[in-house]
Amino acid sequence: MVATATRRYAIIGTGAIGGYYGACLQRGGADVHFLLHSDYDHVARQGLVVESVAGDFALPQVQAHRSTATMPPVDVVVIGLKTTQNFLLSDLLRPILGPQTAILTLQNGFAIEDELAEWVGDRPILGGLCFICSNKAGPGVIRHIDYGSLLLGQYSRDRQPAGVSPLVKAIAQDFYDGQVSVDLADDLRLARWRKLVWNIPFNGLSVAMNATTAEMMADPDIRQLAEDLMGEVVEAAQQDGEKLSPGQGRHLPADLIAQMLTHTEQMNPYRTSMKIDFDQGRPLEVEAIFGNSLRAAQAAGAGIPRVEMLYHQLKAIDRRLRVDG
């Protein structure tokens, strides 16, 4: 597959994330098939538009599908759905998985790849961590507000660092050709922990305290809470790394928390993805971001009581959202 000149991609979920990165892949020359739901008619006729801080672009013609049944088998499946819809994945992916199809999930959270590994056989699994602010502005219109880089890494079933394989490099090149800034992670699991150091406090508190990043940083108590939560995640990552790879120094840098706090203070006021879901009455990604990391921390022997408390609060908020909604 790696040697193929033009790789074929399926974008499962053409929203703020899948729509943006899928459009970039097509712009770079890849053969991209988009799965659409409510926007199918519009996109089949008029294509996709990306309104981007880095420059708007339009794809008047895209290969739009209502169902994966009409797609050919692909080289790479890109998962852009919310994790709350993961129960749909095995049915959605069945028609397009060839024996060597790679699965790249762009989803937030932890252990997303472990769940895929349970049913995709020995096909390669990759994780892509998206550092982007984007949303869907209308049918077929993606608004790219800020950032946009992608951190790509390969999953290994023994949870050890997979290094950077030729497959990862080839896929990275496709994104790069589409003008996406790509970094490569040789230790995807550690990269996911690192992203959780930010996502757990700021996604969680943005909903539990109903606040933007700027409001959280401006309140001394919420800022303190964010810092305490970050400390727990760093500790969990440390113990997880030590349990899986004793003595190998799989841990996060000492100044990560201070760096992230400074960065968050300086960034534009920002509604986190969980806050946007909350405001729009959509199910919250509580299990993917909080439940899975909590369970991994516990399995590694790390007590993270504040993360656990936030998890319970978010579960209750999510439950209420579904009952009221």
Added chain:
Amino acid sequence: MVATATRRYAIIGTGAIGGYYGACLQRGGADVHFLLHSDYDHVARQGLVVESVAGDFALPQVQAHRSTATMPPVDVVVIGLKTTQNFLLSDLLRPILGPQTAILTLQNGFAIEDELAEWVGDRPILGGLCFICSNKAGPGVIRHIDYGSLLLGQYSRDRQPAGVSPLVKAIAQDFYDGQVSVDLADDLRLARWRKLVWNIPFNGLSVAMNATTAEMMADPDIRQLAEDLMGEVVEAAQQDGEKLSPGQGRHLPADLIAQMLTHTEQMNPYRTSMKIDFDQGRPLEVEAIFGNSLRAAQAAGAGIPRVEMLYHQLKAIDRRLRVDG
């Protein structure tokens, strides 16, 4: 003072708590002076009305005061203000404190008596824990909804159990004569910890999760959180007792948490006092209930991260309430 036939009381704050218990004291024959603010004109003319589950009663004539300056010195000062107004106390009490005046605080929280001890000299200090649902229904009208008992104990400056003094018994008798069900605590500090086992989770979560007791108990995640928080308070009480009185077994019963959960499940749906303050936009008693107990736990070497997290959340909510209000 104990031998006086009729004791003279000053009720500082004639609201849901001070108004109810003050009215009961007068009904029982005590000489009661009420401090009033916005209701003064109404109460000076028409007295107080208690609409009570245990039977309504009216006091057409009460000794109403706009200021403590018009009151005589009293035998017992009863503090019924919210702790958020405690900065007013030293000025309010100065005119009515005789050399042997006792100070009885009916306020929620922890270390309330320690704060009084800093400026009332060697006058006796008592704490009264109110197990009551009541509110102010209108000018001079107290609505007594449920429960109503009072747990009285004397404070000792060395924080050791004070036992039951003749003074406590005499004051208890006055309440009893007013048809209040009174219990006596020989260890006021332990009694306060015990009440916090309920107040910390249910007051705190009722505001942080915006819910009644029934809603909290019906949600498995909030119920779990309540139980986890209760466990931390029991642990703090244990370590505080051990630090102050090594080997003296000053601790709470093992089945207290299970008992309280069962009881809370069975009680009528209830808005906690902090939830009522929140709903009415009043300052929250965060420091008295959470800050003081957190600091006492930390001084005793008990880590209570969930209580600490709830404290920070409530501080932020309270801060926002004051800014928006």
